[in-house]
Amino acid sequence: MVLAAVSIVLGLIINFPTSYISVIMLIVFFVNAYFISYAYNIFEGTLFIHFTEANGIRNILQNGMRVVSGAMVPLYLFPDNIRKIVEIMPFASMVYWPARSMSIVQFDNDLLRVVVIGIFWAVSLNICAKMFWNYSIKKYEAIGI
Numbered sequence: 001m002v003l004a005a006v007s008i009v010l011g012l013i014i015n016f017p018t019s020y021i022s023v024i025m026l027i028v029f030f031v032n033a034y035f036i037s038y039a040y041n042i043f044e045g046t047l048f049i050h051f052t053e054a055n056g057i058r059n060i061l062q063n064g065m066r067v068v069s070g071a072m073v074p075l076y077l078f079p080d081n082i083r084k085i086v087e088i089m090p091f092a093s094m095v096y097w098p099a100r101s102m103s104i105v106q107f108d109n110d111l112l113r114v115v116v117i118g119i120f121w122a123v124s125l126n127i128c129a130k131m132f133w134n135y136s137i138k139k140y141e142a143i144g145i
Contacts (some may be wrong), residue, residue: 004010004126017101019104021105022105023106025101027117028101029098032097035123036093036125039126040090040125041072042129042130043045043128043129043132046132065094066088075096088119093114093118097114
């Protein structure tokens with residue numbers, strides 16, 4: 001958590017937003033990324049209720065997420081067909097768009113589409129994560145308690 005805060009502060013010092021729209025979109029994308037990441041972590045943590053040893057599954061999920069979120073390779077380097085698919089997935093809203101928001105100069109229809117897609121994923125993933133958590137807790141059996 002401390003490393004994340006230091007990274008954000010250093011990023012803002014090195015590459016300060018160029019316009020007020022950049023600052024507003026940075027805040028919007030950070031809030032959106034928080035809720036999507038929260039749901040993702042609830043899903044990932046709930047897997048440990050269903051599987052005795054889910055570390056392998058967690059590693060696959062985390063490494064796959066790093067590739068398709070733009071954390072390992074920026075999404076603009078992907079081929080057009082793959083990039084269009086990946087931009088619709090929730091992972092781009094977790095990493096790529098908050099970082100990209102620093103260079104936004106004007107608000108247009110493409111940016112509105114990205115915000116709406118991110119809000120859709122944040123709401124729907126949190127609803128699904130809550131349902132999956134409730135289902136999993138009902139099936140949970142503790143031994144030795």
